[in-house]
Structure formats: C-alpha cells, structure tokens
Amino acid sequence: MNKAFTLIELMIALFVISLVSAIAIPKYSNLTSESKVANVQANLSNLNTAIEMYNLKNFYIQSWKEIRQHLYIRK
Structure with missing residues (x-):
C-alpha cells in the first residue's frame, strides 16, 4: 500500500x-497601523503635559501663539 x-x-x-495567510496578514497590518497611531497619540499627550508643566513653572508663556512668538524672537 502506497502511503x-x-x-x-x-x-x-x-x-x-x-x-x-490571506486573513491573517491584513489583520496584522491593521494592528501595526493602530499601534503607530496610539504611539503618536501618547507622544502628543506627553508633549501637552510637558508644555503645561512649562507654563506652570514659567507663568509668562500661556498659549501656543506666545510660545511661537517667544521662539521666533530668540533667533
């Protein structure tokens, strides 16, 4: 008998x-995209927290407009 x-x-x-494979690869691709978006959102949240801490420490800068003006004036 042949096996x-x-x-x-x-x-x-x-x-x-x-x-x-056709089902798993797109789902994996979506997961990596979603994780990158979540990472960017976390970084923006950290940046916002750092700006708020800076504002609390240095009372004279209160808004993005003032921060941009402050950076441009220092050049």
Missing part, C-alpha cells in the same frame, strides 16, 4: 494555508 500524499491532498493543504 504518499496525493496531488489533491497537497492542493487542499496549500489552499488552506493561503486562505489563513
């Missing part, structure tokens, strides 16, 4: 593997 795989069995296995 080798038939061509149909190999084709079905290849189809199942490709189907799983």
Whole structure:
C-alpha cells in the first residue's frame, strides 16, 4: 500500500494555508497601523503635559501663539 500524499491532498493543504495567510496578514497590518497611531497619540499627550508643566513653572508663556512668538524672537 502506497502511503504518499496525493496531488489533491497537497492542493487542499496549500489552499488552506493561503486562505489563513490571506486573513491573517491584513489583520496584522491593521494592528501595526493602530499601534503607530496610539504611539503618536501618547507622544502628543506627553508633549501637552510637558508644555503645561512649562507654563506652570514659567507663568509668562500661556498659549501656543506666545510660545511661537517667544521662539521666533530668540533667533
């Protein structure tokens, strides 16, 4: 009795593997994109906190407009 795989069995296995890959790869891609967005949001939140701390320590700068003016004047 021959114990080798038939061509149909190999084709079905290849189809199942490709189907799983077709489902998994886009989901993984979306997860990496979402994690990058979350990372940027966290960085912006940290920047906002740092600016607020700076404003509390140095009372004379209160807004983004004043920060930009302060940076441009110092050039």
